[in-house]
Amino acid sequence: MNFVVEENRCITPNSKDKSIFYTTFSLPKESDEILEYQPGDWLTIQPQNSPQMVSALLAELDLTGNESIELRRSGLVTVQQALENHLELTQLNPAILNKLQRQLGLGDWADRQAMMDYANGRDILDLLALYPQLKAQGVEFLNWLSPLSPRYYSIASAPIASASNKQQTVSILYKAVKYQNLGRQRFGVASNYLQDTQPGQILQGGLKPNPTFKLPEKASTPIVMIGAGTGLAPFIGFMQHRAIQQAAGQDLGGALLFFGETYQQTNCLFCDEFRNWQKQGLVETFYAFSRDQADKVYVSNRLLEQGDRLWDLLNNQAEFYICGSQAKLAESVKDALMRIFQQQGAMSEEQAQNYWRCLKQEKRLQMDVY
Ligand SMILES: Cc1cc2nc3c(=O)[nH]c(=O)nc-3n(C[C@H](O)[C@H](O)[C@H](O)COP(=O)(O)OP(=O)(O)OC[C@H]3O[C@@H](n4cnc5c(N)ncnc54)[C@H](O)[C@@H]3O)c2cc1C
Ligand SMILES: NC(=O)c1ccc[n+]([C@@H]2O[C@H](COP(=O)([O-])OP(=O)(O)OC[C@H]3O[C@@H](n4cnc5c(N)ncnc54)[C@H](OP(=O)(O)O)[C@@H]3O)[C@@H](O)[C@H]2O)c1
Incomplete structure (x- = not known):
């Protein structure tokens, strides 16, 4: 498309x-x-590799770009086209390390996890720096590379x-x-x-389509949106949708937004829009600007501050949405919500875990984390 x-x-x-x-x-x-x-x-989005990255690879492999190569998915293309449009250059797929180890005896990674750890933050230029002998393969070297993913x-x-x-x-x-x-x-x-x-x-x-990140069927169901950084993205769509519903006279449930970024002055994403939506009674915002004070403040802190309110909302069938970083945001939001379940619902840790699973199964807790 x-x-x-x-x-x-x-x-x-x-x-x-x-x-x-x-x-x-x-x-x-x-x-x-x-x-x-x-x-x-x-x-x-199907990206294209930058001219700088393509030139660097051509130089390392001593190629002009006019050579031809047959790619499994794309057929016969020039090396220039392959590097620009078809091959993953900015990421080092651990599967390449696995193939090099098995087929050429290069490297001594103990297992897949060790390969993943090594590959993280490295690219194809790093691979050629690690094994300069691969440069002599010229065009053939490109056959080791993975297709460029959308x-x-x-x-x-x-x-x-x-x-x-x-x-x-x-x-x-x-x-x-x-x-x-x-x-x-x-x-x-x-x-x-x-x-x-x-x-x-x-x-x-x-x-x-993402069937597991959807607004409630009934507009009157309350929602709680939790995000940080680019994790705000789907909530902009949610709010635009609810503004249209409000204009059409629909009865809307309450909406809370918990959002975290670094500095209020420069990184308060879509702040004016959310202020307007708040004025229209469409949402109530809770911000956490992590670097505006000596100690870090995250959305998880804001959630804990609103524990009793969130517990009431859960008991009123509210739907919760979490969007943003898998490694950072998702973990700390889960911890905060688990604490709220335990404190407000007098649950043991095991009961809180079960409640979390149950909310997910019922799609009252939906996550878009990456
Ligand atoms: C379901 C889903 C939804 C997403 N939604 C969004 C979204 O709304 N907005 C958004 O911006 N992104 C989103 N992403 C992430 C997005 O798909 C891309 O992964 C992101 O834009 C980076 O792609 P890239 O091609 O620019 O980087 P790549 O060329 O793929 O490079 C990324 C790689 O760089 C490395 N890396 C990145 N930062 C660092 C660092 N600080 N230190 C060391 N290594 C690092 C990592 O190894 C990472 O794999 C989403 C991902 C998924 C799976
Ligand atoms: N895999 C990939 O290819 C890829 C590519 C791009 C983005 N991403 C992910 O997407 C995220 C998006 O980056 P971003 O800059 O928009 O957002 P971000 O790094 O998640 O930062 C947004 C806010 O969240 C805060 N934060 C840090 N740790 C947190 C925690 N444990 N709990 C709650 N909040 C926390 C940050 O604070 P501080 O920074 O001040 O600590 C910052 O204020 C990245 O972190 C990364 O994980 C992945």
């Missing part, structure tokens, strides 16, 4: 620690497809909102992945490709 970039804007222009972008797409005018999605679904993004808009503007659109919120490792600056392939896109540019991607 082709998407046209309508707007691409950095929403944290003054941030010291990260660049977060909000990008909106439409379908090409000649397209006979429709933008069919619901808040909570995903958009996928990246998933939580949709940050509602179709009703975009339909009311006449043109169908879909938006995403993403962080430009940029980090220093082993003395080299690294850039995530998709987020940096997206960051550089211009209005009118055509990108390849798709829409993927």
Whole structure:
């Protein structure tokens, strides 16, 4: 599916620690497809590797790019095309280490976990630095590499909102992945490709339904949205949807948003919009700005402060949503909610675990974590 970039804007222009972008797409005018999605679904983007990454690989392998290569999924292409569009260069798939160990006897990783640990934060240039003998394989070396995967993004808009503007659109919120490792600056392939896109540019991607991150069937059911960083994305879609429901005179249940970022002044994502939604009685916001004071404050702290309120909401059949980082946010939010279950519901740890599982099974606790 082709998407046209309508707007691409950095929403944290003054941030010291990260660049977060909000990008909106439409379908090409000649397209006979429709933008069919619901808040909570995903958009996928098929990225292209940066010219810098492609040039670095060509130089390391002493290739011009005009050579040909037959790729399993894409057929016969030039090496330039393979590196630009078809092969994963910014990530080192642990499966490559496994194949090199088994087939060439390179490396002595004890198990898959050791390979995963090694691969994390490394890319294909690191692999060539580790085993310079692989460079002599030239074009053949590319056969070890994995196909370039599409990246998933939580949709940050509602179709009703975009339909009311006449043109169908879909938006995403993403962080430009940029980090220093082993003395080299690294850039995530998709987020940096997206960051550089211009209005009118055509990108390849798709829409993927996410049946386990959906607003309640009844608009009157209360909701609790918990997110940090780009984890705010689906909640923008949820709020746009509920604003339309409110305008249509529907009876809406309460909505709470718990959101965490680094600094209030520069990283309060969609703050004006949420302030307006709060004024309209659509949501109540609880913010945690982690770096605005000496001690870290996270959404988990804000949840604990509202323990009795959250417990009441759970008893009123509220639905809970968690979105953001798997490793950081999801763990600490689970811990906070488990403490609330134990304190407010007089549960043992085991009972709280069972209650957590039960909420998940009943889809009253839905997670979009990555
Ligand atoms: C279901 C789902 C929903 C998602 N929704 C969103 C969303 O709404 N918004 C969003 O921004 N992202 C979202 N993501 C993440 C997104 O899909 C991409 O993974 C992300 O944009 C990075 O892709 P990239 O191609 O730019 O980076 P890649 O080229 O894939 O590089 C990422 C790799 O860099 C390494 N890395 C990254 N940061 C560091 C660091 N600080 N130190 C060391 N190594 C590091 C890691 O090994 C990581 O695997 C979602 C992912 C999933 C699975
Ligand atoms: N796998 C991938 O390829 C990939 C790529 C991109 C993003 N991601 C994930 O997506 C996340 C998105 O990055 P982001 O910058 O938007 O968000 P983030 O790193 O999750 O940071 C958002 C806020 O959450 C805070 N935080 C840190 N630890 C926390 C915890 N245990 N509980 C609650 N809040 C916590 C941060 O505080 P402090 O920073 O001040 O501690 C910050 O204020 C990344 O953390 C990463 O895990 C993964």
